[in-house]
Amino acid sequence: MSLRSCSLRLVQRVRLPRHCAYATQVHPHHLVTKPSAFGQPTLKSHPHLVKPGELTPGIPASEYERRRRQLVEGLPHGSLVVCVAGQVKYMSAAIFYKFRQASDFWYLTGFEEPDSALILEKTGTPRGFRMLLYSTGKDPSKEKWDGAFTRFQDVLGLFGADEARPLESFADDLRAFAARAEHVYADVPAHHGRRAGSGRGLLRYLSRQQPRAARSDPDAYLDAIAASKRRPLAPLVGALRSVKSTHEQEVMKASADISARAHAKTMRFAQPGLSEADLQAHFEYMCTRSGVQRPAYVPVVASGENALVIHYTRNDHLLRDGELVLLDAGGEYNGYASDITRTFPVNGTFTPPQRELYAALLATQKALVKECAVARGHSLDSLHRRSVSLLRAELGKIGLPCEGTVLERVLYPHYLTHPIGIDLHESGTVERGAPLKEGMVITIEPGKHE
Ligand SMILES: [Mn+2]
CATH class of the missing domain: 3.90.230.10 (Creatinase/methionine aminopeptidase superfamily)
Structure with missing residues (x-):
């Protein structure tokens, strides 16, 4: 049997497992498609993933435009938004981890390549802003190793940028844009998604001891913006994302x-x-x-x-x-x-005691899920307090009374919930005491894990 007929037989024997409700369909184009010409799946290269009108699977290009518009609409005249992509992280030397795009950058652009950046300049035009997207573009020597990057003309067409420019222009452009802007909304990418003031032990200590190493520091671009003009971007994008x-x-x-x-x-x-x-x-x-x-x-x-x-x-x-x-x-x-x-x-x-404990927790969780309705007027904090009293009552019923603070100190030392979305712990800037709004998505995890 030739190699060709052998591999064809393998293709024919592919069966989609019944349990995979969202299993990717094996599309006939699979057998003929050349390596992708883009830095990410597109309708053209991956019709089994991206549907007409979508920029990323499930999310239309028009929604990315709406996000940018909503963000800029809320800013004063003379505003500039700067958002940079994630960086490839390394396990050791040249051994990289699978890349994941920075969440806010992805939310605003849908662009999945590292070494990229976004500038939005608020304008008086019908669109309301001018959009510049910086990226690698075509680079045959790099692409031999890393696969395709999206060409600048496709950055315009697919991602709706007014201008697509090489990343090398970013620092100089930003300096020029920032000089004429009044407010520059930007964030330090390494701190995205973390609680303010948190850090990672030794690294945080070392970074305080050493001056900035411009080439390797993903935050170095902030130097192009006068400190008096810098405004935090994360809370604004966080509010949209929530x-x-x-x-x-x-x-x-x-x-x-x-x-x-x-x-x-x-x-x-x-x-x-x-x-x-x-x-x-x-x-x-x-x-x-x-x-x-x-x-x-x-x-x-x-x-x-x-x-x-x-x-x-x-x-x-x-x-x-x-x-x-x-x-x-x-x-x-x-x-x-x-x-x-x-x-x-x-x-x-389950043994009988295991079953009782499981049932107590399940009853608590089901009751809390029912309370997650806008009409109930709950905040994250009030839901948490409710979870403590419900859990205390359920444990009492099975002969495990938790007096005083023992429940919150020993059995349930963590918080009930967190918003979830693009990040597991999303919208860290959302106020825990504010009432929940329609369209928010939160977890309910009493007595289990964060
Ligand atoms: Mn969780």
Whole structure:
């Protein structure tokens, strides 16, 4: 049999697994499409992923334009918005991690290449702003290693930029734009998605000790903006991101459905003698086959007492008969995270005490989900307080009274909820005391994990 007929037979034998509701369809173009001419999936190169009108799977190009317009509309005259792409991160030397675009940059552009930047200048034109997108463009020597980058003319056509320019022009352009602007909204990309003031131990210490190394410092571009003109961008984009559009909600439902199915399948796969890593691998396999691009976070597979460690991620113990195992895992699908935690018996059957405890937690969770309606007027804080009293009552019913602060100190030391979206912990700038709004998406996780 020739190699050609052999590979054709393999193609013909592809069967889509029934459990993959969102499995990618094998499209006939697959067999003839040349390497992509773009730095990311497009309708032309990936019709099985991107539908007509969409810029990224599930999100129309018009929605990206609406996001930019809404952002700029809320700014005073003389405003400039600057947002830079994520950087490739390295495990060691030239060994890179899979790239993930910076969340705010992706939200505003849909552009998925590193080494890119966005400038929006507020204008009096009908569009309301001028958009400049900086990127790598065609670079044959680089593309031999890294694959295609989107050409500048396609940056104009696909992404709606008024001007597409090489990244090398960014610093000088920014200096010129910033000089004539009154307010420049920008952020330090390394701090995106983190609580203000947080940092990473040693690195944070070292960065205070050393002067800026311009070439390697992703924040060096801020030097082009006079300090008196700098305004924080993250809270503005965070406020937009906190309310999800219909399209975003559809993608998020699909993301959660995929993770939910993978959870159910992984529960059935579990049995005594397997390792926690086996469950992780099974979960991730199910997700990937359904189109998930990456885990939304490092999964926690914690059997027995390991479940008491909130961020247990070693996942290297064996599952024992009679124990419970906690699986906290979710995929990132088409740019949107999911976050599901479930605890189940390794051997498939709860003991009576395990069942009682599980039922108490489940009742608490179901009651809280019902309270997540705009009409109830809850804030994140009031929902959290409600979760503490509900959980206390449920535990009391099964003979586990939690007097004083023991519940919040020992059993439930974390917060009930966080907004979720492009990031697992999204919109860190959203006020916890403010009433929830229609279109917000939050997690409900009483007595489990953050
Ligand atoms: Mn969570």
